[in-house]
Structure formats: C-alpha cells, structure tokens
Amino acid sequence: MRNPGGKLLLEVRGLTTSVSGVEILKGIDLAVREGEVHAIMGPNGSGKSTLAKALAGHPAYKVTGGEARLDGQDLFALAPEERARAGLFLGFQYPVEVPGVTNASFLRLAYNTVQGARGKDELDPLEFDDFVREKLKLLDINPAFLDRSVNDGFSGGEKKRNEILQMALLEPRLAVLDETDSGLDIDALRVVANGVNSLHAPDRAIVLVTHYQRLLNYITPDYVHVMAGGRIIKTGDKSLALELESRGYDWLLESGRAVAA
Amino acid sequence: MTESAAKSYAAALLPGTLPAGPNAWLNRLRAAALERANALAVPTTRDEDWRFTDLSPLYKTAYQPATFPTEMPREAIERLFVPEATSRLVYVDGHYVPEMSMTGDDGISVGTVVDSVRGAPGIAEGHIARLVGVEQDPFAAVNTAYLQHGAVVAVPRDHQASRPVQLLFVSTQPERASYPRVLVVVERGAELSFIEDYVSLAGGAYFVNGVTEIAVGENASVRHVRVQRDSEQSFHIATCGVSLARDARYASQNICFGARISRLSHNVRQEGEGTDCKLDGLALVAGRQLADTHSSIDHAQPNGRSRQLHKCIVDGAAHAVFNGRIVVRRGAQRTDSAQSSRNLLLTGKAHVDTKPQLEILADDVKCAHGATVGQLDPDHVFYLRSRGLSEAAARNLLTYAFAAEIVDRIPIASLRERLEELVTRRTQAKV
Incomplete structure (x- = not known):
C-alpha cells in the first residue's frame, strides 16, 4: 500500500555511482516508506542493478556522490555486513555457488550472525533445523535444499528460491530483489512471488528490480519507477508497468530526450 | 650443492x-x-x-x-x-x-x-x-x-x-x-x-x-x-x-x-584394460612451508579412465608445487582422462607452480585438463558479507569450502570429520 504518511525507511538523494571509472548512476532520488512495494524497471544498461549493488555495498561499485539512509542511518558509512545486520537484504541476480558448505550451515551462520547483531538469541543446529523447515514449508521449497552445498549445481530457479529462503530467514527491514524473476519458469516465479508477499508487512518494504512486467502479475507494486541512462525518468503506479508491457520503453526514452532538449 | x-x-x-x-x-x-x-x-x-x-x-x-x-x-x-x-x-x-x-x-x-x-x-x-x-x-x-x-x-x-x-x-x-x-x-x-x-x-x-x-x-x-x-x-x-x-x-x-x-x-x-583411477589432492600450507605433489598417471592399455582434482591453498609466504603428468601410450585407445588443478593464494607472498604435463601418443582419446590460480573471488566474498558475515568470516568460509570439496570425498566418516575440524582450524587462523 502507498503510505505517504508512513515512516521513511530508505531515502536516496542525488546518488551517483561509477564502475571501473565509468559513471553509471547520474543522480538517483528515491524514497521508500514502511509497508510499500516499489518496482524499478528499465531497459538493459539503465543502471537498475548498479543501484541495487551500490545500496548493498559491492566494493566494485564506487559511490561518488549523494547519500542513502536506511532508518535514518547513513548506509554508505557501513560495511556490507553492517548494512545486512541493519536490515538491508539484496537478492542477487546471479547467486554465488559455494561448493563444500552445506546450505543448512550457511543459512544458520547468516541467521545467527544477523540475530546476534540485533541482540536476539542465536539458534543451535537443532533449533535452527525446526525453524528453517517451517519456512521451507511456508515457501514450498524442497527440504533437500538444506543438505546440498550452497547453490552448487542448483538450477537458475533453485538459486532464486534459495535467495527467497534467505530473505525469509533474515527478515530484513528492506529487501532489494535484483532481477530475482529473470529466467524463472512459472512455478519458480510463483514461489518467489509467494515469498515476497509473505514477507510483506506494515513495518517492511520491498524494492523489486525487474526487466519484465511478468512478476508484477503476482506482486502489486505501489510505485513503478523507470530508469534510463542512470536516472529515474518516470514514476507512476502499476498501470505504468502495464503500459511499458504493451508499448515498450522507447516512447518513454524519446519523451525523456524531448524533455531534456 | x-x-x-x-x-x-x-x-x-x-x-x-x-x-x-x-x-x-x-x-x-x-x-x-x-x-x-x-x-x-x-x-x-x-x-x-x-x-x-x-x-x-x-x-x-x-x-x-x-x-x-x-x-x-x-x-x-x-x-x-x-x-x-x-x-x-x-x-x-x-x-x-x-x-x-x-x-x-x-x-x-x-x-x-x-x-x-x-x-x-x-x-x-x-x-x-x-x-x-x-x-x-x-x-x-x-x-x-x-x-x-x-x-x-x-x-x-x-x-x-x-x-x-x-x-x-x-x-x-x-x-x-x-x-x-x-x-x-x-x-x-x-x-x-x-x-x-x-x-x-x-x-x-x-x-x-x-x-x-x-x-x-x-x-x-x-x-x-x-x-x-x-x-x-x-x-x-x-x-x-x-x-x-x-x-x-x-x-x-x-x-x-x-x-x-x-x-x-x-x-x-x-x-x-578398462581401469579406473581417481586422484584427489589437497595441500594446505602456510608460513614458509613448501608442498610439492608430482603425480603421474600412465595409461598403458585401452579403455582406461582417470580423474584428477588437485587443490592447493597457500597462505603466508608458503609455496605449493603441482606437476601432473598424464601419459597415454600408443595403443591406449579410448582413454578418457580429465585433470584439474585449482589453486587459491591467500596472500601476495604465497606462491604456486602448477604444471600439467600431457604426453598423448594414441589418437582416439578424450583428455581434458585445466589449471586455475587465483585469490578468493570478490563477488563470492561480497555475497557472504551481504548476508551479514564479516569479511574475515566470509573469507574463512570460502577457504574452508575450497578445501572441503576434497576432504568431503574421504570415504571414512570419522577421519573425514576430524580433517574437517583440522581444515576449519587452519582456515580460521585470522579471525
């Protein structure tokens, strides 16, 4: 739901970011309030993923200007792990494979680290097992996931389900999902959407970075932002996503150029 | 001398x-x-x-x-x-x-x-x-x-x-x-x-x-x-x-x-004929240690198969050497051989010399080999940090995982578990 009077969860102002010396983000302003779902759309190369990675603190993405606050806290003063502990979650477009470490032990390590940082009790392996199986059931994910190495040999869809599982366990204040829907079949898409919807709560917010309108059939965004050339060039509601689906991006880019001229 | x-x-x-x-x-x-x-x-x-x-x-x-x-x-x-x-x-x-x-x-x-x-x-x-x-x-x-x-x-x-x-x-x-x-x-x-x-x-x-x-x-x-x-x-x-x-x-x-x-x-x-050979190796060294593994698999008869995965984790100013020789003799047709050497350097002073050495004299064979030498992938470290792990914990976990791929293949449970502990201790020295 749109929550104009709600608490500001993420506030980005004038963010510029470069990768390998090339400026990708050229001034992003974004305000996300508690309870809201935002979709960030745009053609390839528009800077959507760069925004997600810059917020999460990937070392290859250099913030050159502007600021970002999560719950009023300066995000860019924090290391990536501190951002995670503060309640930011990035769902990866390409989750990393870690052969040799079971998913169960990785999930427990991540969960306990974040719980510990929030002053909550950590769970021992047995307690965690009960807890994680509950989440698996909720998300309709096969428990065999736990015994496999992290993402090792997972299909694209399985990796994305694993991202959603991690999100569900870590219970972030703000989840940024970077193209979590790309390359998914309809079942996997439903699991992802289901996970996102079940996380959705009045005190949390979700930012979906997506190339296609497809995911938005399952998740209704309160705001749709269109990025191009490192800027947000248009913001609207879910009807904007439908319009993009039928008309493509070109008309927007052209009108953007006309405005710029 | x-x-x-x-x-x-x-x-x-x-x-x-x-x-x-x-x-x-x-x-x-x-x-x-x-x-x-x-x-x-x-x-x-x-x-x-x-x-x-x-x-x-x-x-x-x-x-x-x-x-x-x-x-x-x-x-x-x-x-x-x-x-x-x-x-x-x-x-x-x-x-x-x-x-x-x-x-x-x-x-x-x-x-x-x-x-x-x-x-x-x-x-x-x-x-x-x-x-x-x-x-x-x-x-x-x-x-x-x-x-x-x-x-x-x-x-x-x-x-x-x-x-x-x-x-x-x-x-x-x-x-x-x-x-x-x-x-x-x-x-x-x-x-x-x-x-x-x-x-x-x-x-x-x-x-x-x-x-x-x-x-x-x-x-x-x-x-x-x-x-x-x-x-x-x-x-x-x-x-x-x-x-x-x-x-x-x-x-x-x-x-x-x-x-x-x-x-x-x-x-x-x-x-x-028709033999099957699997060689897995792990060298985990630090300080000023030197670990040298020279292997040779000699395919002298047809229809042989070999698989080799050798890994080195080199910390400190240590040095690892791997020389993997694969010989396929004339007449050892339909040999199927694959060798992989993967090496992880944890410091700028760590050093590895890896050399595949293939001598193939038969013509109807499948022989694959590859070697990588590198540091921990920054994308992997970032992934784990984005889940709340400190940089040291992330690096330790990835180093452990690199070793565990070999240790996990040990078929004797109690030994495998002890070695997992040993690897954990040795890959967590810097926390």
Whole structure:
C-alpha cells in the first residue's frame, strides 16, 4: 500500500555511482516508506542493478556522490555486513555457488550472525533445523535444499528460491530483489512471488528490480519507477508497468530526450 | 650443492653395515639398495623434476635413524585411532609397535615385511620393490636399505574388506629419520579401504622418507586415503607407486598439511584394460612451508579412465608445487582422462607452480585438463558479507569450502570429520 504518511525507511538523494571509472548512476532520488512495494524497471544498461549493488555495498561499485539512509542511518558509512545486520537484504541476480558448505550451515551462520547483531538469541543446529523447515514449508521449497552445498549445481530457479529462503530467514527491514524473476519458469516465479508477499508487512518494504512486467502479475507494486541512462525518468503506479508491457520503453526514452532538449 | 656433496648426502643417511636378517631375499634386496643409494646423487634444483623444490635445507643435516622410543605416548597415539578400523599397524619413529597394533579378523592379512604375513606367505617377497624401484631414486634406495618391519596388507581373492585398515606413522623424536614402508596387495575381485596417516606428536625438525606400493588386481578396488600432518619444521619425502590390472579401480585422497618441505611422487600405471583411477589432492600450507605433489598417471592399455582434482591453498609466504603428468601410450585407445588443478593464494607472498604435463601418443582419446590460480573471488566474498558475515568470516568460509570439496570425498566418516575440524582450524587462523 502507498503510505505517504508512513515512516521513511530508505531515502536516496542525488546518488551517483561509477564502475571501473565509468559513471553509471547520474543522480538517483528515491524514497521508500514502511509497508510499500516499489518496482524499478528499465531497459538493459539503465543502471537498475548498479543501484541495487551500490545500496548493498559491492566494493566494485564506487559511490561518488549523494547519500542513502536506511532508518535514518547513513548506509554508505557501513560495511556490507553492517548494512545486512541493519536490515538491508539484496537478492542477487546471479547467486554465488559455494561448493563444500552445506546450505543448512550457511543459512544458520547468516541467521545467527544477523540475530546476534540485533541482540536476539542465536539458534543451535537443532533449533535452527525446526525453524528453517517451517519456512521451507511456508515457501514450498524442497527440504533437500538444506543438505546440498550452497547453490552448487542448483538450477537458475533453485538459486532464486534459495535467495527467497534467505530473505525469509533474515527478515530484513528492506529487501532489494535484483532481477530475482529473470529466467524463472512459472512455478519458480510463483514461489518467489509467494515469498515476497509473505514477507510483506506494515513495518517492511520491498524494492523489486525487474526487466519484465511478468512478476508484477503476482506482486502489486505501489510505485513503478523507470530508469534510463542512470536516472529515474518516470514514476507512476502499476498501470505504468502495464503500459511499458504493451508499448515498450522507447516512447518513454524519446519523451525523456524531448524533455531534456 | 655440488654433485659430490649431493652424492655424499645419501651415503651419510645410510647404515654402515647391514646386519643379516632371517630372510635371505630381504638381505639381498637391502644390499642391492644400499649399493644403489651409495652410487646415486640426491636431487637438486638443476634436476627438471625438482626445479621448484630446493632440498638444500634438508641436506644440512644427516638425520640418523630414530631409536625405539623410550617413552611411548600411548594416549596421544590412541587419540589418532580411527574407530572404523578393525586392523591397524602403528609405527612410532619408524619402529613397529605390535602392542598398539591390531590385526583384526576381517579376512585381511596384515603384518610386517620381515615376519611372514599370516595367510599370505611370500607376498612381500613377490611384490616389494616392484612398483617403486631403487635404480633411479636415491630416497627410495635409502628407504629400501633400511627395510625391515614395513607394513604389509594383503586382501585375498574376491574378499571384500568391510572395514578400513589404518596405518599410523607417528613421529616423536626431533633430529631423527624414519623410513616408513607400505605394501598393499589386493587380489582379483577383492576390495580394500586403507588410511596412511603421518603425524607429529612432539614437533621439531625430523625426516620422514617413505615408500608405498599398491598392487590392485583384476577387477579389484582400492580406496586410499593419505594424510600428511608432520611438524612444520620437518621434511617429508615419499613415493607411492600403484599398478592397476584389468578393470581395477583405485581412488585416493591425498591430504597434505604438514612439513617444512614435503614431496609426494604419486605414480599410477594402468597395466590392464578398462581401469579406473581417481586422484584427489589437497595441500594446505602456510608460513614458509613448501608442498610439492608430482603425480603421474600412465595409461598403458585401452579403455582406461582417470580423474584428477588437485587443490592447493597457500597462505603466508608458503609455496605449493603441482606437476601432473598424464601419459597415454600408443595403443591406449579410448582413454578418457580429465585433470584439474585449482589453486587459491591467500596472500601476495604465497606462491604456486602448477604444471600439467600431457604426453598423448594414441589418437582416439578424450583428455581434458585445466589449471586455475587465483585469490578468493570478490563477488563470492561480497555475497557472504551481504548476508551479514564479516569479511574475515566470509573469507574463512570460502577457504574452508575450497578445501572441503576434497576432504568431503574421504570415504571414512570419522577421519573425514576430524580433517574437517583440522581444515576449519587452519582456515580460521585470522579471525
């Protein structure tokens, strides 16, 4: 739901970011309030993923200007792990494979680290097992996931389900999902959407970075932002996503150029 | 080191005289080995096979053979026992300790070279020094000159040993040498798992010079786990020779943590058609350690298959060497071979030399090989940090995972778990 009077969860102002010396983000302003779902759309190369990675603190993405606050806290003063502990979650477009470490032990390590940082009790392996199986059931994910190495040999869809599982366990204040829907079949898409919807709560917010309108059939965004050339060039509601689906991006880019001229 | 100095080093290690033992064949073998050892020069970095591994720190001391230990650290040794094993031979400072050993009744014949092995008479005489010769190799020659109570494991035809055999070589005396020797003979259709474990209990500088020979009979199967955790001041030089008869299967995990300088030459020869060989290796070294693995898989017959994954994790200013030779002889058609060398450098001073060496003389073969040398992938570190792990914890977990891929293949649960702990400790030093 749109929550104009709600608490500001993420506030980005004038963010510029470069990768390998090339400026990708050229001034992003974004305000996300508690309870809201935002979709960030745009053609390839528009800077959507760069925004997600810059917020999460990937070392290859250099913030050159502007600021970002999560719950009023300066995000860019924090290391990536501190951002995670503060309640930011990035769902990866390409989750990393870690052969040799079971998913169960990785999930427990991540969960306990974040719980510990929030002053909550950590769970021992047995307690965690009960807890994680509950989440698996909720998300309709096969428990065999736990015994496999992290993402090792997972299909694209399985990796994305694993991202959603991690999100569900870590219970972030703000989840940024970077193209979590790309390359998914309809079942996997439903699991992802289901996970996102079940996380959705009045005190949390979700930012979906997506190339296609497809995911938005399952998740209704309160705001749709269109990025191009490192800027947000248009913001609207879910009807904007439908319009993009039928008309493509070109008309927007052209009108953007006309405005710029 | 000059040629004459290198020559006199082998001589300096040798016994002055060979006391005649009860076995005439063994006396003859030892005398011949002694003669060769006196004639051979030990290697220097001018030898192509040793160019990355400078043994001159070893050559500074002519380590003399350890005496039988006056005090036996029984409890510390018992902690090293693998509970799954029903047969176990224990050697302390190179000396066989029968009261700590156990030759279980699992249908396997276990004993020492000099005593006739119960149930397998003539097995040592028939097989020893066949797979690791003394002609060219001065260290093997010195080892053979000292040969007395070497371990013998023989599995009779069609017998499937259900429990692993443990061969434990413990070092307790610094400044001394030991000469471990292992002979494994697995007859047609039989199966065996065995562990060779080299452990330091008191640290210090010492020299382990070992030879292992494994003959795998027709359609027989051997699973071999070798663990080297000698002290970080010690020297460990070993050769392992393996022969595979028709349709034989051999799978090994070679785990190397220890020694200031270690060298394992692991040579497998496929002597029959349709054999299958898997060599997995892990070297995890730090400080100023050097770990050198030279392997050779010789496909001499058609329809052979081999898989090799060798990994090195190099921390500090340590150095790892891998030389993986694959030979496919003319006539060894339809050989299917794959080799991968993966190396992780944890510091700017860590160093690795890796070299695949393919000699393919047959034309209808599949041979794949690849080598990577690198640091932890920043994207991987970032992924784990984005889940709340500190940078150190992320790096440790990834380093552990890199090693675990090999350790997880060890088929003996209790040993696997202990090594996982050891790897965890060694990859978490910097938290």
